[in-house]
Amino acid sequence: MSQDDDSSSSDEYLKHRALPVGDLPPDFDPHKPPTSAEEYLHQPTDENPDHWCQFCFGNAFQRSILLKQRQAKSGRNQKAEVGAEAECSGGSNEVIVPEPVDGQEPLLSILLNVRQTTLQNLMEWHVGWLEVAGFSEHQGKWLYSLLSCLEKPLTPELSDNVRKMVFLCSRARARLDSVTDLHLPQLNTLITIVTRFFNQEDLADQC
Numbered sequence: 090m091s092q093d094d095d096s097s098s099s100d101e102y103l104k105h106r107a108l109p110v111g112d113l114p115p116d117f118d119p120h121k122p123p124t125s126a127e128e129y130l131h132q133p134t135d136e137n138p139d140h141w142c143q144f145c146f147g148n149a150f151q152r153s154i155l156l157k158q159r160q161a162k163s164g165r166n167q168k169a170e171v172g173a174e175a176e177c178s179g180g181s182n183e184v185i186v187p188e189p190v191d192g193q194e195p196l197l198s199i200l201l202n203v204r205q206t207t208l209q210n211l212m213e214w215h216v217g218w219l220e221v222a223g224f225s226e227h228q229g230k231w232l233y234s235l236l237s238c239l240e241k242p243l244t245p246e247l248s249d250n251v252r253k254m255v256f257l258c259s260r261a262r263a264r265l266d267s268v269t270d271l272h273l274p275q276l277n278t279l280i281t282i283v284t285r286f287f288n289q290e291d292l293a294d295q296c
Contacts, residue, residue: 138210138214139151139155141211141214142154142214142218144192144193145192145193145195145215145231146192146218146227146228147191147192148191149191150192150222153222154218154221154222157221157222158221192227194230195230195231195233195234195235197234200234200235200238201238203238205239205240208235208238208239209239209244209246209247211235212235212236212239212247212250212251212254213246213247213250215228215231215232215235215254216250216251216253216254216257219232219254219257219258220253220257223261224257224258224261224272224275224276226271226272226275229272229275229276229279232254232279233275233278233279233282236251236279236282236283236286236287239287241287243287248287248289251283251287251289252283252289252292254279254283255279255280255283255284255289255292256292258276258279258280259276259280261276262276262277262280280292
């Protein structure tokens with residue numbers, strides 16, 4: 090048997106499912122901690138940002154994000170027919186992203202079992218969602234938790250992402266109406282972590 094045949098056989102072997110995964114009950118909630126092996130195996134996969142968005146922020150938020158991204162790609166406003174998930178404001182076709190009221194909290198029991206490469210992907214996706222949806226208290230928790238779990242030194246791609254996060258947080262902070270706004274301490278903390286702990290001091294003068 091040739092080396093290519095051995096490689097092909099190995100690839101086919103690796104494609105086989107290691108564990109049988111049965112169907113979940115209709116009332117399965119992916120946002121709750123798994124209570125069985127079947128539920129654990131249905132947690133978000135590394136390569137599925139839409140699944141992670143729903144896991145972190147809930148179904149309504151995730152659907153609205155998809156609509157806003159679709160609008161941005163098309164370059165024109167589209168009619169948002171999303172019922173309770175998103176509302177149209179004053180006759181405008183712009184999708185209003187709801188507060189993530191049913192998302193999963195960024196528990197250490199979850200993040201400490203996530204690979205570093207997945208954490209880096211999550212950071213990139215969260216920055217993208219921040220850019221599309223704007224800042225919220227719940228996303229602030231996720232960004233803080235992800236920053237706390239990232240390893241130094243940052244890769245060039247990850248460094249670009251956290252720098253972009255700082256600019257977006259700075260922009261959100263500039264739009265606050267009052268120094269007593271509840272988002273201000275979160276935004277200041279995120280900016281400080283990146284500029285000081287991740288050695289991006291040049292951003293301090295720009296923020």
